[in-house]
Amino acid sequence: MKKTIEILIEFIAFFALIFIFVGLPLVINWYDSSYLPSRYPKGTKIINLTAKVSQNSCLWTLEKVNSFNYWWKKFKFAEEISVREGDKVVFRVHSADVLHSFAIPRFRIGPYEISAGKVKEITFDARREGSFKYLCWLWCSDCHGDLKGRVIVSPSD
Amino acid sequence: MIDLFEKIPILKRIVTLRVFPYLIILPNIFFFYLLLFAGLFGTPVGNRNIIVVFVWILWWAILIAVMVPFGSRIWCTMCPLPAIGEWLQRMTLTRVRPGETIRGFKGKFFGLNKPWPKRFQNIWLQNIGFLILACFSGFLVTRPIVSVIVLGGMIVISTILALIYRMRTFCMYLCPVSGFLGLYAMTAKIALRRKDPEVCKSHRGVECYLGSVKGYPCSWFQNVCTMTRNNYCGLCFECVKNCDAGNIALYWRPFCSDKEIKGYDETWKAFIMLGLAFVYSVNLLGPWGIFKDWVNFTESGKWLGFILLSLAIVLLCVAVLPGIYWLFIYWAKKLSGNKEVSLKNLFIKYSYCLVPFGLLAWIAFSVPLIMINGSYIISVISDPFGWGWNIFGTANFSWKPFFPNWVPYIQIPLLLMGLFYSIKSTYEIGQNIFSDNKQLVRSLIPITIFLGAVTLVFLRLYVG
Numbered sequence: 001m002k003k004t005i006e007i008l009i010e011f012i013a014f015f016a017l018i019f020i021f022v023g024l025p026l027v028i029n030w031y032d033s034s035y036l037p038s039r040y041p042k043g044t045k046i047i048n049l050t051a052k053v054s055q056n057s058c059l060w061t062l063e064k065v066n067s068f069n070y071w072w073k074k075f076k077f078a079e080e081i082s083v084r085e086g087d088k089v090v091f092r093v094h095s096a097d098v099l100h101s102f103a104i105p106r107f108r109i110g111p112y113e114i115s116a117g118k119v120k121e122i123t124f125d126a127r128r129e130g131s132f133k134y135l136c137w138l139w140c141s142d143c144h145g146d147l148k149g150r151v152i153v154s155p156s157d
Numbered sequence: 158m159i160d161l162f163e164k165i166p167i168l169k170r171i172v173t174l175r176v177f178p179y180l181i182i183l184p185n186i187f188f189f190y191l192l193l194f195a196g197l198f199g200t201p202v203g204n205r206n207i208i209v210v211f212v213w214i215l216w217w218a219i220l221i222a223v224m225v226p227f228g229s230r231i232w233c234t235m236c237p238l239p240a241i242g243e244w245l246q247r248m249t250l251t252r253v254r255p256g257e258t259i260r261g262f263k264g265k266f267f268g269l270n271k272p273w274p275k276r277f278q279n280i281w282l283q284n285i286g287f288l289i290l291a292c293f294s295g296f297l298v299t300r301p302i303v304s305v306i307v308l309g310g311m312i313v314i315s316t317i318l319a320l321i322y323r324m325r326t327f328c329m330y331l332c333p334v335s336g337f338l339g340l341y342a343m344t345a346k347i348a349l350r351r352k353d354p355e356v357c358k359s360h361r362g363v364e365c366y367l368g369s370v371k372g373y374p375c376s377w378f379q380n381v382c383t384m385t386r387n388n389y390c391g392l393c394f395e396c397v398k399n400c401d402a403g404n405i406a407l408y409w410r411p412f413c414s415d416k417e418i419k420g421y422d423e424t425w426k427a428f429i430m431l432g433l434a435f436v437y438s439v440n441l442l443g444p445w446g447i448f449k450d451w452v453n454f455t456e457s458g459k460w461l462g463f464i465l466l467s468l469a470i471v472l473l474c475v476a477v478l479p480g481i482y483w484l485f486i487y488w489a490k491k492l493s494g495n496k497e498v499s500l501k502n503l504f505i506k507y508s509y510c511l512v513p514f515g516l517l518a519w520i521a522f523s524v525p526l527i528m529i530n531g532s533y534i535i536s537v538i539s540d541p542f543g544w545g546w547n548i549f550g551t552a553n554f555s556w557k558p559f560f561p562n563w564v565p566y567i568q569i570p571l572l573l574m575g576l577f578y579s580i581k582s583t584y585e586i587g588q589n590i591f592s593d594n595k596q597l598v599r600s601l602i603p604i605t606i607f608l609g610a611v612t613l614v615f616l617r618l619y620v621g
Contacts, residue, residue, distance in 0.1 A: 006175070006252050013179055013250040020187050025194065032544060067301040070201040092545055096201055117205025119545025
């Protein structure tokens with residue numbers, strides 16, 4: 001009987017470990033990619049935009065910048081961000097390193113300060129079609145001038 | 158001394174449960190896994206990433222200010238780093254697998270079970286490892302990925318070593334944290350010791366050390382029957398499980414009860430720890446931007462400064478501080494007028510004076526970590542990865558020092574307490590070295606001056 005209990009405890013202990021190793025990444029992924037987006041109204045377009053400064057260049061990117069890839073990956077510059085007229089858009093603007101700010105002047109959005117390592121959520125309705133400049137509004141580094149791109153609002157179908 | 162097992166019987170019942178270490182390691186595995194995940198996939202900004210904030214602010218402060226002085230090496234009981242290696246070595250998480258005897262140790266073990274080379278059976282490698290980490294501390298405490306590399310590397314190394322060498326070889330001889338935990342555990346309020354030496358003498362099996370069907374052999378190669386210091390007892394409590402006579406007690410005792418430094422490796426550990434408390438205080442807390450630029454050489458490009466600073470750190474800890482201490486010991490010997498006491502003996506034995514002061518200096522260093530940077534903890538518990546989460550609604554809690562004006566008023570008594578315990582302990586050590594009380598008092602004069610000068614240096618750094 002004692003041996004059976006010992007084996008049972010060992011079995012539970014083993015599965016508790018497996019549960020942690022497998023379950024934790026799954027829960028994190030579910031929370032970030034399913035639960036959090038479900039808070040926004042249906043049809044909302046969520047755009048994760050990250051400002052990154054490296055020694056010689058600055059860029060906005062739509063790719064995920066993390067502690068691992070920050071140091072070596074060549075990120076794609078988000079020169080154009082496409083949305084459709086009438087879209088509800090949420091910009092989740094990240095700063096991967098220093099204090100930035102974000103603005104879309106012709107939509108009268110911002111400037112909003114984006115602290116290092118923080119995320120600022122900015123909501124807007126794409127009511128007009130056209131091409132609108134977005135940029136960092138704050139002198140963040142020597143390559144600050146590179147931190148600009150365009151939001152392209154195309155006509156709705 | 159109070160026997161905590163007698164006072165709180167449930168404590169003994171808990172530590173003798175076969176599932177005990179696993180139960181407290183498991184939550185740490187969970188947190189540690191979360192931290193590594195954050196260190197890899199979270200924001201590269203250190204103060205917004207839980208691995209940096211939790212490990213180098215919260216864990217460090219709790220470890221040095223609470224766990225070590227009050228719990229000895231209780232961190233080693235719950236440390237997740239060597240757990241995977243140990244479980245692989247035992248091929249079980251909670252059970253004992255009796256049946257075999259390898260070099261006298263009972264239990265079935267997976268792996269080669271080789272003994273660690275004799276010439277490395279000391280803490281020199283830990284000293285070197287800690288110094289190397291210290292040189293790169295600027296990265297370690299600001300770049301999440303560096304924390305992942307160091308902590309992840311320790312898991313990999315400890316696991317590989319567990320499969321080659323027997324027991325907790327990594328913890329005993331390589332883990333950089335273990336080295337200073339061992340040194341400062343000498344000051345701790347708790348100690349695991351045998352109760353009645355006669356019971357041990359009449360008992361031939363030495364199961365507490367060699368293991369039995371109830372528990373594993375001591376993973377730390379400590380025979381509790383003869384153990385007189387906390388240094389290398391990892392508080393795994395296997396000996397308590399093994400001892401049929403119930404002859405092992407967990408004592409609650411006065412601070413700084415273990416007073417014996419046994420070799421140059423331990424002496425140099427004391428120098429290194431005190432030297433680094435000074436270096437970190439200058440680099441991380443001081444107003445000198447130039448050192449911060451040198452430490453942060455990848456951003457500032459000041460490689461030469463970094464190399465110079467690293468050399469200065471190593472020289473200070475390995476040569477300058479020991480050299481100054483040697484001069485004072487030489488003076489102490491001359492002043493005592495005792496020709497029988499060897500300089501080497503005095504050098505090693507009196508180096509204990511650096512232990513209580515070193516610990517208190519580290520605690521004093523950790524006070525601003527919590528009081529100035531502690532607010533980051535509140536922020537990162539809601540957004541551990543810097544992904545814009547707000548789990549507990551505190552993600553936007555801005556950085557705010559807690560009672561910053563109080564910091565020096567907490568640091569001053571801590572340093573003075575360190576000075577008091579150091580002088581008191583050295584006096585007690587001296588009583589065993591000098592038979593003549595006058596000689597003892599004379600030998601203490603230079604040591605007191607040395608300790609007073611070190612205290613003034615730290616007071617100057619912290620209070621200005």
